[in-house]
Each structure stands twice: as C-alpha cells, then as structure tokens.
Amino acid sequence: MNITFSEVTKTFEPDITALFDISLNIEQGEFVYVIGQTGSGKSTLLRLITRELLPSAGTVAVGGFDLRRMRRADVPYYRRDVGLVAQDFKLISSLTVYENIAFVMEAMSVPKRIVAERTRDVINQVGLWRRRFMRPAQLSGGEQQRVAIARALANSPSLFIADEPTGNLDFHTAAEVMKILFAINAAGVTVVMSTHNQSIVNSSRQRVIELDNGKLIRDEKGGLYQA
Amino acid sequence: MTTFKYILRDTWRLIVHHWVLGLLTLITAGVMLWILGVTTLLSLNLENLLSRLESELVVQAYLVKDNTLDVEAVAQKIQSLEYVYAMKIYSPADSLAKLQEKMGSQSRALDMLGENPIPFNFEIHVHKAEDVEHLVDELNAMPEVDDVVYAGLVVKRISALSRISSRVALIMFILSVIITALVVYNTIHISLYSRREEIGIMYLVGATRAYIATPFVLEGTLLSLLGACIAAAGIIGVYFPGMAMIQANLPFLRNSIITDRAVIFRFCALLTGFGATLGWVCSYIIVARFINSITKPE
Numbered sequence: 121m122n123i124t125f126s127e128v129t130k131t132f133e134p135d136i137t138a139l140f141d142i143s144l145n146i147e148q149g150e151f152v153y154v155i156g157q158t159g160s161g162k163s164t165l166l167r168l169i170t171r172e173l174l175p176s177a178g179t180v181a182v183g184g185f186d187l188r189r190m191r192r193a194d195v196p197y198y199r200r201d202v203g204l205v206a207q208d209f210k211l212i213s214s215l216t217v218y219e220n221i222a223f224v225m226e227a228m229s230v231p232k233r234i235v236a237e238r239t240r241d242v243i244n245q246v247g248l249w250r251r252r253f254m255r256p257a258q259l260s261g262g263e264q265q266r267v268a269i270a271r272a273l274a275n276s277p278s279l280f281i282a283d284e285p286t287g288n289l290d291f292h293t294a295a296e297v298m299k300i301l302f303a304i305n306a307a308g309v310t311v312v313m314s315t316h317n318q319s320i321v322n323s324s325r326q327r328v329i330e331l332d333n334g335k336l337i338r339d340e341k342g343g344l345y346q347a
Numbered sequence: 348m349t350t351f352k353y354i355l356r357d358t359w360r361l362i363v364h365h366w367v368l369g370l371l372t373l374i375t376a377g378v379m380l381w382i383l384g385v386t387t388l389l390s391l392n393l394e395n396l397l398s399r400l401e402s403e404l405v406v407q408a409y410l411v412k413d414n415t416l417d418v419e420a421v422a423q424k425i426q427s428l429e430y431v432y433a434m435k436i437y438s439p440a441d442s443l444a445k446l447q448e449k450m451g452s453q454s455r456a457l458d459m460l461g462e463n464p465i466p467f468n469f470e471i472h473v474h475k476a477e478d479v480e481h482l483v484d485e486l487n488a489m490p491e492v493d494d495v496v497y498a499g500l501v502v503k504r505i506s507a508l509s510r511i512s513s514r515v516a517l518i519m520f521i522l523s524v525i526i527t528a529l530v531v532y533n534t535i536h537i538s539l540y541s542r543r544e545e546i547g548i549m550y551l552v553g554a555t556r557a558y559i560a561t562p563f564v565l566e567g568t569l570l571s572l573l574g575a576c577i578a579a580a581g582i583i584g585v586y587f588p589g590m591a592m593i594q595a596n597l598p599f600l601r602n603s604i605i606t607d608r609a610v611i612f613r614f615c616a617l618l619t620g621f622g623a624t625l626g627w628v629c630s631y632i633i634v635a636r637f638i639n640s641i642t643k644p645e
Contacts, residue, residue: 132645170551174644192642193555200553210548214364227554229350271552 121183121278122148128178138164140334151305153321154314156331162314166283203272207284209264211256217267218252224274242270262293282313318345357562372534376527376574383523384582384618390516396603397509406471407496408486418467421491430478435470439463476505531629535567539637550642564630571626579615
C-alpha cells in the first residue's frame, strides 16, 4: 500500500500545531524511518496513517483512498491490513501472549484451527513460543515488543507502522526487533517506523523523513540520522 | 458461527471478571423485578375485585306513576346513555313479587297497602363505578324519572380506591423500571470503563465495533434475564401460597382472586421477557455511547 500526504496540517485544541503542511509519498514495499526530536510530530504522522487522527487540513490517502472519507464502519477492515506496533506495546494485560495474538484473527471470524496455526507461526517467528501462556506483565520490555510485532503480523498486513519500537529496548534486543522488521519488509510489506535510535538508522541506510516542530525538513533516500 | 462462539466466550470472560458486580446487579435486578411483578399482580387482583364490585353496583330508577307514559320509549332513552352497561325493566307487578319474595314471611304486610304503590322501574348496571354519579345526574334530569336510588358512598369509595390502586401500580412500575435500568446501566458502564484501554486496543487492531460491543450488551441482557428469572421464581413461590391463605381466611374474595396457574405463568414469562429487554436496551445505549466516544478519531 502506498501512502500519500498532501499538504497535511494537524492542530490540536486549543492551538497546538503538531504537523504543518506535510506532503510526501511512500511507495509500496519501502522502508521509511521517521525521525525528529520529541514533540516534532512523528507519532502524529503515524497516527494519521492508522486513522486514529484525522487531518485538520489536507488529505492522507492510503492505497489511493482518502482516509477522511472512510466510513467509520470500514475503519476496522482497513486496520486489519495495517500492522501496528506502538512504543507502549498496547497489549491486553488480562490476556496471555497467545490470546493477545489470536484475538486479532478471532475478531475477523477466522476459524479456530487456522487461528491456532497462524498464532503458532507468528509466535515462533518472534521466538516466544515458550512464553505463550504468560501475560504481558510477566515479560520483559523486549519480549512485549516482540508480542506486539507478532500480533501486528498475524493478519499478514500490507503496511506496517511501528512507533519507536526500539525505544525501550537495549541494543541487543533492539537489533533483534529490527531484524524482524527487515524480514517483514523483505516480504514486500511497507514499513514506516519512527525512531530516535541513530545507530539503527545509520546502519541500515533506508529512506529518512525528518520532522522538526511539525515541519518536514528532510526526505532523503539512503539517508543517515544526521543530515 | 465462529464469531458467535468467540463473542460468547468473551461474554463469559466479562461476567467472570466482574462476578461480584454481576452478582450484585443480578440480585438488585431480581429484587426490583420481583417488586414490580408482585405490585402488578396485587394491582390486577385489586382491579379484579373492584370490577366485580362495580358489576354488582346497581342504580334503580323509578318512573313517575302515569298510565299514559310510554315505558318502552323511556327504556330506550336510558339505554342510549353512554354509561349504561345493562338494564332490566321491572313492571309494578314484578317489583311487588320481588319485594314479597325478599320479605318472606313478613310479606303479608304488603297487602295492607292495597293498591301496588311501586311504579315501573329500571335496574341499571354501569361500566365503571365512577360512571354512577354521571348516570344519576342524567336520570334525575329526565322528567319521566321520579326517583333514583343507588349506593352513593360505596360508589365514591370504590372509584377512589380504583384510582389510587392504578396510580400506585403505575408509580411502582416506573420506580422499578428506573432502578433496574440504572443498576444495569451502571454495571455495564463500570465494566466498559475498566476495559476502556482494551476496547481501544481491540478497535486499533481491527475489531469491529459490533464485535467489541456485543459481549457487553450480552452481559447486561444476561444479568437482567437471570434477575428476571429469579424474580419470576420468587413470584411463583410467594403468590400461590399467599393467595391460598387469603382464600382460606377471606372466602368472600374467592371469586375475585386470579388463581389460574396458566395466567400467572404467562405473566412471569412476560416479566422475564420484559427484564431481558430492559437489560438489552440499557446495555445497548451505554455500550453504543461509550464505544462511540472511545473510537472517535480526534
């Protein structure tokens, strides 16, 4: 799925401009880093793609479809094609690792047998099979992040949004998470990831979109963290 | 079918997760619906009793003594009045015979009167006790009617009792409905609030609003349904022994009490359906509002 921002501005009450006049295009299969200081608008940009937010001006189109025009009833179907990994993991604390991942497919009425197979596959993919009966609180930050990735992978999405997925992780665990994200991208999935991690950005040399105070100040293919 | 299984499982999880709150809701709903049911049944029985008394209320209209009077025409005139339910004409001879029968061995005293003093008269039954006063006014206004006899005070008391009984039943109905609705509403609200983060996550990863909402709506409906079942069982358990006791101690009420088991069971089935519907409506409203607010994009 390609993503197009056309002159997008997002303001919050009372008068905070989080993004100002952003125009960009992300092609299907690209790997894009969104960088910038805290409060530069990275999360707002990602939340506009997942349609948690609507632009105050301009349009955000995903797969050629203007998200503002999307009917509310269609939003869940859109989100099933968008894998989301948040910095705070957004796992359901009362459910086990297995249940956290399975329920995404259950919500799509996938038969139990297929849910079981697919859940096993994605848990194995992130290397957490032995932890499948544990609850999020019993896992380390890195493990929780991997559960969030497994959950995002469950529906085989065409677009993968990761909001600082390595923010709370040590170097070694962050490298493992990145390995998974590159593998997802290698399978043709568009990955948009916000990060503060210079070494990750510098080591992989992907497209870099840099924001500063809500403005797009750099959009560079094969870029480094610092311009 | 698969979705339905998942939803049922989630409903069960919700109930188990908040079992103390659920139990309290179930008990409160049960008690309130029991009060509603018992009040309604008592009111129905009272209505039954009053309507029996009303049916026995008679207005006796005596015509003027005039041989030229067209009794049939007067009868038709009275019959056309809106308050008249049934009417019977008594000739002077019939009336005398009736009086003699009533007096029994003392009826010989009537022979002393010589000529039969009783004129043509009508025994009139009304629809409702409160109609009596209006009918009497209309009869008194008719020149052909000489005198009107009726049980004035009894009529007034029955009318007042009937009105009070209806009002009390209505107030109890409204109160029970409001309290039950509020309890279910609050339980589901707490249930939703405690899982608001989870609801947000579910919506974010692609669960439809219906998929998220249905377990909460089912939880509310199920709690109300179970509460109504408890209320129905309580009513059946109390009503029949209670009525048997009343019949034994107050035999004159025997024909005024609803004792048909089929009627009571049907009433309880209705109450159960009402309870479940009430729970469904309350849960639906709060769930729709809550999920709407939580899933609305900023």
